[in-house]
Amino acid sequence: MAEQEQNTLTMPTPSAADLPKAYEPQAVEAKWYRFWEEGGYFKPRPNPERKPFVISMPPPNVTGALHLGHGITSTVEDILIRYHRMLGDETLWVPGEDHAGIATQTVVERLIAKEGTDRHKLGREAFLERVWQWVHQYKGRIQDQHRRLGASCDWSRERFTLDEGLSHAVREVFVSLYEEGLIYRGERIINWCPRCMSALSDLEVNHVDTPGKLTYVRYPLKPVEGESETRYISVATTRPETILGDTAIAVNPNDARYKDIVGRLAIVPVVGREIPIVADEAVDLAFGTGAVKVTPAHDPTDFEIGLRHKLPAVQVIGFDAIMTEEAGPYAGQDRYEARKNLVAELERQGLVVKIEDYNVPLGHCQRCDTVVEPLISKQWFVKMKPLATPAIGAVKHGLIRIVPERFNKTYMDWLENIHDWCISRQLWWGHRIPVWYCETCGEMSVSREDVTACLHCHSTAVRQDEDVLDTWFSSWLWPFSTLGWPEDSADLRRYYPTAVMETGYDIIFFWVARMVMAGIHFMGTVPFSTIYLHGLVRDAKGEKMSKSKNNVIDPLEVMDKFGTDALRFTLATSSTPGNDMKLIEERIVGNRNFANKIWNASRFVLMSTAEVGGGVPDISAVRPRTLADRWILQRLNRLTQSVTRLINDFQLGEAGRQINDFFWSDYCDWYVESAKVQMQGDEATRQSTTAILRAVLDQSLRLLHPFMPFVTEEVWQHLYRLTESDQSKWPASALIIAPWPTAQEQFVDEEAEQQFSLLQEAITRIRDARNQMNVESARRIPVIMAAGEYVTMLKEQSPLIQFLARTEEPQLHVALESKVEQAMGLLAGNVEIYLPLAGMVDIAKELERIDKEITQAQQERARLQGKLSNENFVAKAKPEVVAKEREKLAAQEERVAKLETRRAQLAG
Known part of the structure; x- marks a missing residue:
């Protein structure tokens, strides 16, 4: 947006007096987000001197509300975007949403089922209209939720995976890969959902360890000449119903137990089919009996064995999970009913050796939770190995950095063992496959444009493939399709490749690696230079959130209750790259308190420095006059260097924690308190203190x-206190584009840090002693110090000691000639501190009180000792009860010892 257009925005004129006593997030969040968005602050600001910093938002599915996984994604990416925007980079964050084929279709199908209909009754066109209604409703809702999270993305560039432009990109990729021989149609084994009636990608299958059975079954060997008794070979299976589809038994060629029967025939129980015994290195010698049944139509490994040994594939479970005619007497039965009945028959025939309990990793459809079936189906596939090789090299040769680095192995292992990708789905919602079949000549036309006549015989009797493409087939193009590809757009030239792909580690295979492949193949270069992987957000117990566990936390509810900043800061600082995090409400409360701390401290600074004035100086222009001044500037300098390094290294959690520690402890608890003393000094000191208070804030x-x-934008605007005459400064005077701090060499001051740390330690020791002795907060106590080389420094800081430790003027000595009687001795570094007890308490009364406490503690100790010396009690009581009593005794013994020590100190 042009400068002139930005200047027309109207905002309130903040001042110190306007800052309310309490921070109310709801009063400022919507206001500032609207100001940023309408002011064009989220758009990239051209800077030819710096490389653009670009992030493509992982597109949420349009299936409902955002969850905490989206919350941490949005938070991490917004931190990076805001940081680079403040650095002066030309910053672009491209937002968008995913049409989520099977997920969205499932949701809408459930919706219309409640109306008493289904998609087949509605017809394809009417059903798709209903889905688009759903999408328009939830796409806007998702965008609004991202706004609530503070996502500073460029909404003018928002994309959807079914946009016209992205649809064009998808068709171009399909046809290009087909022309290159990398897309083909064939019969292979795939994941099939009997409820959704569609092929599934690996990502759409959740593997759940489920208690099951491992059934050992004997297969008779076909007799050979000279054998008088029937021989058997035993196999172990978790899916007995698939025995009916066996076409071989496989053993490992190195297994001496079976060398003499390789090549012989076994007989499939019940159905009587003769099948060969083959040797194949895929067989695990340690599993079961070392011999495995081979059912090529119902297991991916068996399918590959079947190809190697040219075995037939017999499908006994149908696409509806009902047993087929090939299942013989079990045809028409449900797969689990057939399992039960077949095992019973095998037991009756004496062919069951044993049945063991066994955990089975059952695959469930991610959307409807139906147990999937591996089935052979005619589908469209992408050959992945030619695409995977360059993607492996990109990480191996450092073109892409993965954070954390340990996921390099995960990435490499998957790509090195990659299988062809089944990209067709038996759905209506999605990118329809751009293939047309001719009813006249039987040929197939693959085209970038819709086909109305066969490209081979020109017949108009053509029909388009009914299936749609896997959702991931559109999202693997995301980094460049969102920038205008396949058109040669200005955005594509300027902003590709992007900088960072930030997402959860759980989709590194299914999305991230595929984006790398697509980017290299179609753009000739990697799509991003860094892959940042965050962990999953779990509940306070560390359990995965799910509706069934009733432990799902709605980020909108959290933001309504505690404010967006509190949620964001919790998500950012509770995690480290690649590790799961527990979302604990106490942390959110603590970070809401941190927002309040920022507010209250800022309000104090603004009001206490208002009379002095002077605006907000550039940090490089301030001139420290006191030890506290030098110390806070040194600490700020160190913090700035550290936070910048940590963000650059993607250690966002540690960066946030360090800022919190600095602001809460160094600035609020120490410097602001020190400033209260300094503001009582001469005019020059007041001026310098005011400048430093404001500059550091x-x-x-x-x-x-x-x-x-x-909260930072709201306070910052009050800090700068723009008046109506300053309105021309507004676009340049928003915190969102304020320059990122840089370290100032003139403030490096190790001596100040060392000396002030000693002062802090001394004050803290005195405060702790006051608390220990229960000294009234208003009472000033005497203090004597043997300070050695620090005596001059501590004399200069005497007003701070008096104010912060509530002492009388300290008696400072290089060394003490004699021991201080009846005094509590403390040590801060090499400084000896003595607090005369008579100055803190009435010694006689305190001794009397302590004597009473000692007597009570000794009586309780004796009672517990008597109880535990009773052998009858120890023998009959529960072990945890006895242990509890021993803990109580230990606590009383410790209490007596502490009280006696304290009495000795007082008595001198």
Whole structure:
């Protein structure tokens, strides 16, 4: 947006007096997001001197509301985007949504089922109209939820995987790969959902360890000449019903147990089919008996064995999970009913050796939870090995960095063992396969444009393939299709390749690796330079969130209750790259309190420095006058260097934690408190203190802005206190585009840090002693110090010690000539601190009180000792009860010892 257009935005004129006593997130979040979006702050700002920083948002499925997985994705990406925007990079975050073929179709099918109809009754066209109604409703909802999360993406470039442009890209890729011989149609074994009646990708199958049975079955060997007794070979199976489809038994060629029967025939129980015994290295010698049944039509490994040994494939389970005619007497039965009946018959025939309990990794359809069936089906496939090889090289040769690095092996292992990708789905919702079949000549036409006449015989009797493409076939093009490919767009030239692909580690195979393949193949270069993988968000117990467990946390509810900044900061600082995180409400509460701390501290600074004035100086222009000034600037300098390094290294959680520690402890608890003393000094000190208070607050807000954008923008605007005459400054004076802090060499001051740390330690020791002795908070206590080389420094800091530790003016000595009687001795570094007890408590009364406590503690100790010395109690009581009593005794013994030590100190 042009500068002139931005200047027309109207915003309130903030001032220190306008800052309410309490921070109310709901009062500022929508206001600032609207200001940023309408002001064009999310659009890339051209900067030819710097390389663009671009992120393609992983597109959420249009199946409902965002969840916490989207929340952490949005938070991490927004932190990176806001950081690079403040660095001055030309920053672009491309948002979008995924049509989510099977997921969305399933949701809408359930919806219309409640109306008493189904998609087949509606017809394809009417059904797709219903799906589009759903999409328009939820796509807007998802966008609004991203806005609630503070996502500073360029909504003018928002894309949807079924947009016209992305549909064009999908068709171009399909036809190109077909022309290159990398897409083919064939019969192979795939994951099939009997309920959705569609092939599934690996990602759409959830493998769940399920208690099951391992059944050992004897197969008779076909007799050979000279054998007087029937020989058997035993196999173990978790799916007895597939015995009916066996076409071989396989053993490992190195298994000495079966060398003499390789090549012989076995007889399939019940159906009587004669099948060969073959040797194949895919057989695991350690599983079961070392011999495995081979059912090529119902198992991926068996399918490959079948190809190697030219075995027939007999399908005994249908696409509806009902047994087929090939199942003989079990035809028409449900697969599990057939299993039960077949095992009973095998037992009756004496062919069951044994049945063991066994955990079976059952594959379930991700959308409807139906147990999937591996079945042979005629589908469309992509040959993956030619595409995988360059993607392997991209990581191996450092063109792409994976964070954390340990996922390099995961990435490599999958690509090195990759299988062809089944890309066709028996759905109506999605990118329809651009293939037309001719009813006249039987040929197939694959085309970038819709076909109305056969490309071979020109007959108009053509029909398009009914299937649609796997959802991932459109999303693997996401980094470049969203920028206008296959057109030669300005965005594509400027913003490809992108910088970072940030997503969950659970889809590194199914999406991330495929994007690398597609980017290299179609664009000639990697689609991003960094892959950042975050972990899953789990509940407070570390369990995966699910509706069935009733432990799903709605991010909208959390934001309504605690504010967006609190949720974002919790998600950012509770995780490390690639590791799962527990979302604990206490942390969210703590981060809401942090937002309040920022607010209250800022309000104090604004109000306490208002009379002095002077605006907000550039940090490089401030001049420290005191030890506290030098110390806070050194600490800020160190923080700025550390946070910048950590964000660049994607250690966002640690960066956020360090900012929190600095602001809460260094700035609020120490410097602001020190400033209260300094503001009582001369005018020059007041001026310098005000400048540093404001400058450090300014820099802190900048560092914190990517993590907590709303509270920081609100406070920052008040800090700069723009008046109506300053409205021309507004576009350049929004925190969202304020320059990122840089370290200032003139503030490097190790001496100040060392000296102030000693001062902090001394004050903390005195405070702890006061608490221990229960000294009234308002009472000032005497303090004597043997400070050695630090005596001059501590004399200069005497006002701070008096104010922060509530002491009388410290008596400072290089060394003490004699011991201080009746005093509590403390040590801070090499500084000896003595607190005369008479100055803190009435010694006589305190001794009397302690004596009473000692007597009570000794009586309780004696009671517990007596109880535990009773052999009858120890023998009959529950072990946990006895252990509890021993814990109580240990606690009383410790209490007596502490009280006696304290009495000795007081008595001198």
